[in-house]
Amino acid sequence: MKIDFLVDFIEKCDCFEISDKLKLLLFILSNKPATFAPLKIYPKNLEDKSHFEKHLNEHNFFPIIGKPKSFEEIDKISGNKIIWSIKGTWYGYDLFKDKKAKELFKKYIYLVKKQKHDEADFIAGKIYDYPVCCVRNYIKENKLDWLKKKYSYYKYYKKQHDLERKFPFVIHSPCSLKCKATQKLNRKNKQIIKKHAPRFYKEFTKKKSFKSDFIVEGENNFITGIKEQKLWSAEKGHDYNIISKNKFNKHNYMFSYLSKNKYEKGTILQGRAVIQHNYADFVFKKTKKIIKNLVHVRHFKALGRKY
Numbered sequence: 001m002k003i004d005f006l007v008d009f010i011e012k013c014d015c016f017e018i019s020d021k022l023k024l025l026l027f028i029l030s031n032k033p034a035t036f037a038p039l040k041i042y043p044k045n046l047e048d049k050s051h052f053e054k055h056l057n058e059h060n061f062f063p064i065i066g067k068p069k070s071f072e073e074i075d076k077i078s079g080n081k082i083i084w085s086i087k088g089t090w091y092g093y094d095l096f097k098d099k100k101a102k103e104l105f106k107k108y109i110y111l112v113k114k115q116k117h118d119e120a121d122f123i124a125g126k127i128y129d130y131p132v133c134c135v136r137n138y139i140k141e142n143k144l145d146w147l148k149k150k151y152s153y154y155k156y157y158k159k160q161h162d163l164e165r166k167f168p169f170v171i172h173s174p175c176s177l178k179c180k181a182t183q184k185l186n187r188k189n190k191q192i193i194k195k196h197a198p199r200f201y202k203e204f205t206k207k208k209s210f211k212s213d214f215i216v217e218g219e220n221n222f223i224t225g226i227k228e229q230k231l232w233s234a235e236k237g238h239d240y241n242i243i244s245k246n247k248f249n250k251h252n253y254m255f256s257y258l259s260k261n262k263y264e265k266g267t268i269l270q271g272r273a274v275i276q277h278n279y280a281d282f283v284f285k286k287t288k289k290i291i292k293n294l295v296h297v298r299h300f301k302a303l304g305r306k307y
C-alpha cells in the first residue's frame, strides 16, 4: 500500500521532531481533516524534502508548503553564554484530507487575521479534530483574568505536566485529567500508532535516559499586557526551563521542570533525565555552582509561525 511508504518515511527520517511525527502519522492513519508540521533540512538530510514530497504526491493531501526559513539550535554553552547557530532551513506543511478541510483552514486564517480568536479556535478544533469540551476550555483559558482566578501558579503548571503524562497520544490541550473524550482519543490513537507505525511506537514509548548538568535558564509565567507584569507572583512553585549541558542525540535539549524549590537563574543541577513520549522526568543529585549573567546569543526566536 502507498500509505506504508509514507509512514515508513516519516518513521525513519530525521526531518521531523518526534511530536510532529506523531501529528503526521495520526493525520495519515486515522483520517483527520488536517495537520501542520515543520520539516527541517540540515546539510546531512538535504534529500528529505524531495523524498517527502514524492510520497505526498502519491496522495491527495492538497498541501500548502510554506516558504523556506532558517532555524537555529544550541551550538555550545561556554561560560555564561548559550550560543545558538543557524543549522538549516525549515518548511511548513499544511496537509488536508479533502477540499472542504482546506476551505475551512482558509476561513481559520481569515478569522485569525481579523483577530476573531474565539471563532478561529472553534474552527481549528474542527480542522484538527479536537474534542469540543477541550476547545471550549482552551478558549476560556486564553483569557488571562480567568486563568488567574481558576488556578494558582503551581496548580496550573502541575495540571499541564500531569496532562502530558496521562495523555501522550493526543495533540490537543485536554480540558481536564478526567476528560472522557480525551481518554477515548488517547486510547484510540495509541492503538492506531501501535498497529500501523510500530517502529515509531517503539521509539516514542521507550524510556531514554542520560546524565548531564542542567542549567536553570528561566521560569515560565504569562505576561500581562499592562507593564509586562507576570500573571502570577510569589507562588509556591516554579516551572523552570532547563537546558542540558551535555548533548543527547547530538542536541542540547530544553525541558520544562516543575519544582517547589527556588533556584536562581543560572543554577546548575546535576542529575539524570528520563525521556519518554514527549516529556522528561528528572532526578537531581546535587546543586552545583550558579552561572552569573546567563545569556542567549542567537539570531531568531524559537521555530514557529505567524499569520
Ligand SMILES: [Zn+2]
Residues within 6 Å of the ligand: 131, 132, 133, 134, 135, 174, 175, 176, 179, 180, 181, 182
Ligand atoms: Zn475535554
